[in-house]
Amino acid sequence: MADEVEIDQKVYDELIAQGKSERIARARAKAATVKAQKVAAGETIGPRAQSAEAPAAAPAAAAKAAAPAAAAGGGGGVATAERAGGGVRGAGGLTVEERQARVAAALAQRGNGASTRTGGGAALANQDHTHRLLAMVPPTGIQQIRGKQEDKVYTWPHLIASEFIAVLAWTAFVVIFSALVQAPLRELANPNLTPNPSKAPWYFLALQELLRYFHPMVAGVTIPTVGLLLGMALPYFDKNPSNKPENRKTAYVAFTFFLVLSAVLTIIGSFYRGPGFEFVWPWTDGLYFEL
Amino acid sequence: MSLLPAPDEVKKRVQDNVIWKSIFRPGSIYRKGYRDTSRDRALASMNNVLYHLHPVKVKRHGLKLTYTYCLGGSSFFLFILLTITGIFLMFFYRPTAGAGGQELAYLDMQNLRDTVTFGDLVRNMHRWSAHLMVFTTFLHMARVFYHGAYKAPREFNWVVGVILLVLTLLLSFTGYLLPWDQLAQWAVAVGTQMAGFTPVLGQQVQFVLLGGAEIGPETLLRWYVLHVLAFPFILTIFLAVHFWRIRKDGGISGPL
Numbered sequence: 091m092a093d094e095v096e097i098d099q100k101v102y103d104e105l106i107a108q109g110k111s112e113r114i115a116r117a118r119a120k121a122a123t124v125k126a127q128k129v130a131a132g133e134t135i136g137p138r139a140q141s142a143e144a145p146a147a148a149p150a151a152a153a154k155a156a157a158p159a160a161a162a163g164g165g166g167g168v169a170t171a172e173r174a175g176g177g178v179r180g181a182g183g184l185t186v187e188e189r190q191a192r193v194a195a196a197l198a199q200r201g202n203g204a205s206t207r208t209g210g211g212a213a214l215a216n217q218d219h220t221h222r223l224l225a226m227v228p229p230t231g232i233q234q235i236r237g238k239q240e241d242k243v244y245t246w247p248h249l250i251a252s253e254f255i256a257v258l259a260w261t262a263f264v265v266i267f268s269a270l271v272q273a274p275l276r277e278l279a280n281p282n283l284t285p286n287p288s289k290a291p292w293y294f295l296a297l298q299e300l301l302r303y304f305h306p307m308v309a310g311v312t313i314p315t316v317g318l319l320l321g322m323a324l325p326y327f328d329k330n331p332s333n334k335p336e337n338r339k340t341a342y343v344a345f346t347f348f349l350v351l352s353a354v355l356t357i358i359g360s361f362y363r364g365p366g367f368e369f370v371w372p373w374t375d376g377l378y379f380e381l
Numbered sequence: 382m383s384l385l386p387a388p389d390e391v392k393k394r395v396q397d398n399v400i401w402k403s404i405f406r407p408g409s410i411y412r413k414g415y416r417d418t419s420r421d422r423a424l425a426s427m428n429n430v431l432y433h434l435h436p437v438k439v440k441r442h443g444l445k446l447t448y449t450y451c452l453g454g455s456s457f458f459l460f461i462l463l464t465i466t467g468i469f470l471m472f473f474y475r476p477t478a479g480a481g482g483q484e485l486a487y488l489d490m491q492n493l494r495d496t497v498t499f500g501d502l503v504r505n506m507h508r509w510s511a512h513l514m515v516f517t518t519f520l521h522m523a524r525v526f527y528h529g530a531y532k533a534p535r536e537f538n539w540v541v542g543v544i545l546l547v548l549t550l551l552l553s554f555t556g557y558l559l560p561w562d563q564l565a566q567w568a569v570a571v572g573t574q575m576a577g578f579t580p581v582l583g584q585q586v587q588f589v590l591l592g593g594a595e596i597g598p599e600t601l602l603r604w605y606v607l608h609v610l611a612f613p614f615i616l617t618i619f620l621a622v623h624f625w626r627i628r629k630d631g632g633i634s635g636p637l
C-alpha cells in the first residue's frame with residue numbers, strides 16, 4: 091500500500107474556515123502536500139509547463155480578458171467556479187483571474203494562426219459557454235492514449251462490407267461442398283470389433299504418430315501438455331519487440347520448424363499409415379483416412 | 382383520391398412514435414435516415430449492436446485480405462454456422478446408446494440422413510464446418526505468429542487464443558463421438574486411451590472422461606452435454622474476452 095500522504099495543515103485550516111466539508115478539505119490539503127513535494131523535487135506539474143509563457147506572449151489579450159473574468163466565472167458552469175469568491179489560491183495555485191487570463195491568452199495565440207474570426211481568441215474567451223470543464227485528468231492517464239494519427243477508414247461501410255462478402259463466400263462454399271460430399275456414417279458402434287486401423291481424428295494424428303516412437307505417457311500426455319504450456323508462454327519469452335520479418339529470423343525458423351514438423355507428422359499419420367498403423371503407400375495400398 | 386396515405390406519410394407515422402423510438406437510438410439511421418457522410422457513417426456504427434464488436438474506425442491496412450486472411454473472422458463465422466446447424470441437428474438427435482436394446486443415437490443419425498428434410502445437408506454442413514473451423518483456427522494462429530501480433534500489448538490475447546484453440550479441439554472431438562458409429566467409437570477410444578497414461582491420476586482421469594471404465598452409454602450422454610452446452614458456453618465467454626481485448630489492445634496489430 092502507498093504511504094499515507096500528510097495533510098498540509100495550513101491549506102486544510104483555510105478550507106475549513108471557508109466552510110468546505112471535512113472530506114474535501116482533507117483531499118485538497120493532501121494534494122497540496124504532494125504538489126509541494128513535487129515542486130521541491132523540481133518536477134514540472136501538469137500542462138502548466140507549456141502554458142507558462144503564454145501570458146508574456148500575449149499580454150494585451152490577457153489584460154482584456156481579466157476584466158470580465160469574474161462574470162464569466164460566475165455563470166459559465168465552470169467546475170472550479172466556486173473558488174471565485176475569495177480569490178483564494180487552491181491546490182492549483184492560481185486565482186480565477188489568472189486562470190481566465192491564461193485561457194484567453196492561449197486562445198488568442200491559437201486564434202492568430204488559425205481563426206478567421208475578427209478579435210481572435212479574446213473574443214472567444216468572452217463568450218459564455220464556449221467550453222465546460224467536466225473533469226480533471228492527470229497528465230498521464232489511467233490508460234495510455236496514443237495521439238498519433240493513424241490511417242483509418244470507417245467500419246461501416248468498409249469493414250462490414252468485406253465481412254459480409256466473407257460470410258456469403260463461406261456459406262456458399264460450405265453449402266455446396268456439403269451437397270456434393272457426403273459425411274461418413276459407418277456401422278453401429280461395436281466395442282468388440284476393433285477396426286484396423288483405428289485412427290483418431292486428423293488433428294490428433296500427429297500425436298498418434300508420436301505414439302509410435304515414444305511411450306504413451308510421453309506422446310499422449312507430456313508432449314501435448316508441455317507444448318501447450320510453452321505455446322501459451324510464447325509471448326512472454328519472446329522479448330524481441332519488432333514485428334518485422336527481417337528482425338525475427340530465429341523466431342520464424344523455430345516456429346516454422348514446429349509447424350512443418352506437426353504438419354508432416356499429421357500427413358504421415360493420415361495417409362501413410364494403414365492396418366496396424368504400419369507404413370503404407372497410399373497410391374498402392376489405398377487410403378486409410380476418414381474425416 | 383386514394384384512400385391510402387402517401388408513402389412518406391406512412392414512413393413518418395411508423396417512425397414517429399414511442400415504440401419505434403424506443404427500439405432505435407437517437408442517432409440511429411432508422412430514425413434519421415442515412416446519407417453517405419462521415420457523420421452518418423460514424424453514427425451507423427455507434428447506434429448499432431455491432432458497436433460491441435467494432436469501433437467506428439479501423440486501421441486501413443487491417444482491411445487488406447493479405448493481413449488477416451480473414452482467418453479469425455472465418456473461425457468465428459464457422460462457429461456461428463456450427464451453432465445454427467447444431468441447433469437444427471439437436472431437434473432430431475437423442476444421445477442414447479444401448480438403453481433397453483435401443484440404439485437411438487445411431488438410429489437418429491440414420492433418420493437424419495434418410496428421412497429428415499434437409500437433414501443430410503445440414504449434418505454434412507455441421508461436420509465439414511467443424512473440420513474447417515479447426516483448420517482455420519490453426520491457420521489463424523500461424524498468421525498471428527508470423528505477424529508478431531502476440532507482442533505487447535497483445536500477449537494475453539495470444540493466451541486466450543490458445544485456450545480457444547483447445548476448446549475448439551475439444552468441441553470437435555466431443556462431437557466426433559455422437560454419431561455412435563464405428564468411426565466415432567474407435568477414434569474416441571484411441572484418443573482417450575492416451576489420457577489413461579496421465580501420471581498418478583491416469584485411471585481417474587479416464588474414468589471421469591468416459592463416465593465409466595470404457596466407452597459406453599454414459600460416455601455418450603456426458604460428451605453430448607459437453608458438446609452442445611458446456612464447451613460452446615465456455616468458448617463463447619473466451620471469445621468475448623478475445624474480441625474485447627482486440628479492441629482494448631488498440632485494434633488489429635501492425636502494419637508490418
Ligand code: HEM
Nearest residue numbers: 449453454456457522530531538539542543545546633634
Ligand atoms: C475459436 C477460435 C478463434 C477465433 C474465433 C478468433 C477470432 C479472432 C478474430 C476475429 C481476430 C481479429 C483479427 C483476425 O481476424 O485475424 C483475432 C485476432 C487475434 N487472435 Fe484470434 N481467434 C481464435 C483463436 C485464436 C488462437 C488459437 C490464437 C493464438 C494462439 C489467437 C490469437 C489472436 C491474436 C493475438 C489476435 C490479435 C491479432 C492482431 O491484432 O493482429 N486467436 N482473433
